[in-house]
Amino acid sequence: MAHAHESNTKRIWMVFAILSVITIVEVIFGIIKPDSLHLTSILGTSPLNWIFIILTLFKAYGITWAFMHMEGEKKWFRRSVVWTAVFLICYIVTLFLIEGGYLFDTLAPLTNWKY
Amino acid sequence: MGATIAVNSEDKNTWSGGGNRPFGASYGKMMMWFFIVSDALTFSGFLAAYGLTRFKFIDSWPIADEVFTHFPFLHGVHAPMYYVALMTFILIFSSVTMVLAVDAGHQMKKKKVTIYMFLTIVGGVIFLGSQAWEWKNFIKGSYGAVQTTDGKILQFVTQDGVNEKGEKVFHQVALTDFVVEAHEERVTHTRKNGLWNESGETLPTYSVNEVVSSYNSNADVLIRIEKMDLATKQKIVLSKEEGARYLLNAKQVVEGANLHVNEYGNPIFADFFFFITGFHGFHVFSGVLLNIIIFFNVILGTYERRGHYEMVEKVGLYWHFVDLVWVFVFTFFYLV
Numbered sequence A: 001m002a003h004a005h006e007s008n009t010k011r012i013w014m015v016f017a018i019l020s021v022i023t024i025v026e027v028i029f030g031i032i033k034p035d036s037l038h039l040t041s042i043l044g045t046s047p048l049n050w051i052f053i054i055l056t057l058f059k060a061y062g063i064t065w066a067f068m069h070m071e072g073e074k075k076w077f078r079r080s081v082v083w084t085a086v087f088l089i090c091y092i093v094t095l096f097l098i099e100g101g102y103l104f105d106t107l108a109p110l111t112n113w114k115y
Numbered sequence B: 001m002g003a004t005i006a007v008n009s010e011d012k013n014t015w016s017g018g019g020n021r022p023f024g025a026s027y028g029k030m031m032m033w034f035f036i037v038s039d040a041l042t043f044s045g046f047l048a049a050y051g052l053t054r055f056k057f058i059d060s061w062p063i064a065d066e067v068f069t070h071f072p073f074l075h076g077v078h079a080p081m082y083y084v085a086l087m088t089f090i091l092i093f094s095s096v097t098m099v100l101a102v103d104a105g106h107q108m109k110k111k112k113v114t115i116y117m118f119l120t121i122v123g124g125v126i127f128l129g130s131q132a133w134e135w136k137n138f139i140k141g142s143y144g145a146v147q148t149t150d151g152k153i154l155q156f157v158t159q160d161g162v163n164e165k166g167e168k169v170f171h172q173v174a175l176t177d178f179v180v181e182a183h184e185e186r187v188t189h190t191r192k193n194g195l196w197n198e199s200g201e202t203l204p205t206y207s208v209n210e211v212v213s214s215y216n217s218n219a220d221v222l223i224r225i226e227k228m229d230l231a232t233k234q235k236i237v238l239s240k241e242e243g244a245r246y247l248l249n250a251k252q253v254v255e256g257a258n259l260h261v262n263e264y265g266n267p268i269f270a271d272f273f274f275f276i277t278g279f280h281g282f283h284v285f286s287g288v289l290l291n292i293i294i295f296f297n298v299i300l301g302t303y304e305r306r307g308h309y310e311m312v313e314k315v316g317l318y319w320h321f322v323d324l325v326w327v328f329v330f331t332f333f334y335l336v
Helices: A009-032 A047-067 A075-110 B027-056 B082-106 B110-140 B208-217 B240-247 B267-300 B302-306 B310-335
Strands: B145-148 B153-162 B168-172 B222-229 B234-237 B250-254
Touching (some): A009 A047, A009 B082, A009 B310, A047 B082, A047 B310, A075 B027, B027 B267, B082 B310, B110 B267, B110 B310, B153 B240, B168 B222, B208 B240, B208 B250, B267 B302
Antiparallel strands (some): B153 B168, B153 B222, B222 B234
16 A cells, blocks of 8 residues: 555544445335335336445445555456455346246246135 | 575564565565455355255245345244345445544554444444344244145135236235134143153144134135245135145144244244355354454554554455455345
């Protein structure tokens, strides 16, 4: 780290405030669950779920970049970590969720809910 | 031998890569990052498997708000989400104290590093305690349910009234609130009676017969099944007669959750809950241990003598990673 001796305390508290606000927003949405966001659907799931996922990714960015100090690492070191993880995670999640959807389509008609 | 070793092993700094600094990062820090990548892939494998299973049972998956509803000292109060939100705060806050310790380490302020490391450890321990409490509630269960012969869970509800949209609103009732004991003879099968050296399962509070007859004699109590009405994202509540037909297939009374049965719905939900939060909890536990080791090293002045506090930074990376994983577990288990 080039700027090893200066203090980043102010920035740390700033990031903490942002992460806290995001968590509070998530919890409020999770408790209220407005029908217009909860019962509608875009791109395969409800807008509410997309909000949660985007806020989560934003929190992950905050933790990695500020707390884990990814922003201070060399560009290609950062990329070797972030690109690898992001690519492989997207890959496995896509395959698994497609497969899960297929299992539901196949299984659900065979499940008995009438007695 | 020397020729086969890439770094200079005569150098006493072999552990730190012998002064090689690829990407301008020290060997230890780089390896911690690459470990984190592999661990992140492990966790995403688990969460992806959870996603697959959830998609597989998308019309009957338990609703998290109805499962995790407890808050310490608020007995009987329906408080979804608040407790996990609190746990999330505790973990994020301990991440903050950790990064403050790293920051103080850069300025070689031993006293500050000690205090912040201590606070981080305290945060980790509180989180672990909270996790244990959450597990306790989940294992003990809150309402009790009946499982049918084909493994479906039947929960009991009463109507609260009608909401502004004209839909009926229900709330779950516990077995203890409506089941009347029939004083029938039920004996737990222990190793000493019946089949020698084989013990049966612990008997639940009520028998199936007691629950069924109490259901039939109490007009207010209805049955809610696992299947969801996808238009309202609510579990379907059966009519009184339909519920009675379901109860003809009742096999056992279920209280709480374990790896076999789960009063909140599909047992695989409980399996994933125990596995993923357990695996994460184990990470937090090892993180706390590592933090304690580093904490004592800080007190002993090890890093003061070494001239830098990079060890605090490395263990900090791991600690932040644990927080990072929790952020995703929180979203995919409790919110989405």
